[in-house]
Amino acid sequence: MKYRKMPYRRHFLGYHRGMSNRSYVYTVDTIPTKKKKAKPVRSLSEWAWDVPLAHKILVSASPKRCQSCIWTQEIGVAGEFEGGRDRLLQFLDALGKVKVKTPKVFAKAVATTKTVLAHKKYVGKFILIDAGEIYDMEGGGLVACAKAFIKDVGTITKKVDRAIAGKENRWLSTIGKKWDEELGIEWSDVLYFDFNAK
Numbered sequence: 411m412k413y414r415k416m417p418y419r420r421h422f423l424g425y426h427r428g429m430s431n432r433s434y435v436y437t438v439d440t441i442p443t444k445k446k447k448a449k450p451v452r453s454l455s456e457w458a459w460d461v462p463l464a465h466k467i468l469v470s471a472s473p474k475r476c477q478s479c480i481w482t483q484e485i486g487v488a489g490e491f492e493g494g495r496d497r498l499l500q501f502l503d504a505l506g507k508v509k510v511k512t513p514k515v516f517a518k519a520v521a522t523t524k525t526v527l528a529h530k531k532y533v534g535k536f537i538l539i540d541a542g543e544i545y546d547m548e549g550g551g552l553v554a555c556a557k558a559f560i561k562d563v564g565t566i567t568k569k570v571d572r573a574i575a576g577k578e579n580r581w582l583s584t585i586g587k588k589w590d591e592e593l594g595i596e597w598s599d600v601l602y603f604d605f606n607a608k
Contacts, residue, residue, distance in 0.1 A: 430458035431543035433465050433594075434480070434601055437534030441488045442477040451479055451605035454532055455597050461541050461559065462594025463566070463585070464523075467501060468494040468537045470567040473560050475553075480603050481542040485556040487563070488536045495527045495537075497567070500574045502595075508579060510586035519595050526597040540603070 435455040438448035457465060471493025478486040502520045510516045526532055545555035572578045585592050599606070 431547055432456045432458050432602060433461040433544050434540040434603055435465050435468060436479065436538045436540065436605070437491055437532055437536065438488070438538050439535045441474075441536055442479055442486065442538070444477055444484070448479065448538070451538070452532055452534055453599050453601040453604050453606060454526075454537075455594065456601045457594040457596070459544075459547075461539065461544055463592050464498055464594040465539055465541075466563050466566050467498040467570055469539045470494050470497055470563055470570070473563050475556050475560060476538070478540050478542055479538065479605065480540050481552065483542070483552050485540075485542050485545065485552045487539045487541070487556060487560060489539075489563075491534050491537050497570060497574070499524060499527070501570050504574050504576070505582055505586055505589065508582045508586050510589055512590070516586075516589055519590075519593075522597065523595045531599065532597075 433456065434453075437452045437454055438450070440446070440448050442448040455465065468491075469487055469489035471490035473487050473489040475484055476486045476488045477484050502523065506516070506520065539559075541556075541559065542552055545552045545559070548555050569578060569581065573582050589595075
């Protein structure tokens with residue numbers, strides 16, 4: 411695995427989740443390039459073994475491939491923060507109108523999501539997804555996987571927009587039954603790869 415020198419590492423949410431491959435979400439004000447790193451890189455979320463639906467929605471506003479903050483390759487994916495955030499919140503509102511698993515827990519998770527994504531500590535101009543660890547499991551080349559991921563985000567975005575418009579209730583019901591496994595609405599300012607720790 412061709413990592414850059416690993417930044418300061420801490421345990422997510424105060425406990426060790428093992429050596430799972432993860433999708434990482436950050437907010438940045440400039441899109442990183444080979445020649446210029448993004449500063450600051452604000453930690454927002456991580457998810458083990460997959461890129462969850464919330465991560466895909468967050469990066470769904472004009473997503474494009476860019477330099478990773480973790481890997482040496484250009485396998486990061488950046489999207490406009492405001493558009494992605496607004497789409498995610500609208501989707502969560504639509505999901506809340508169907509039957510969901512553990513509705514009180516879901517409502518609390520949604521409330522936390524709205525608070526976090528509005529807080530100045532986390533807000534940035536762009537969302538940056540670093541999913542190289544997930545791509546590495548898939549094989550076929552990291553850059554190719556990043557390109558495929560952007561296409562997948564485009565497909566998911568169309569479905570999400572239909573759900574927001576009230577045209578995907580069956581799919582929403584399916585998501586609602588296992589939202590805690592599918593959505594990935596867990597937030598933290600300390601990730602396994604963390605760029606802001608002192």
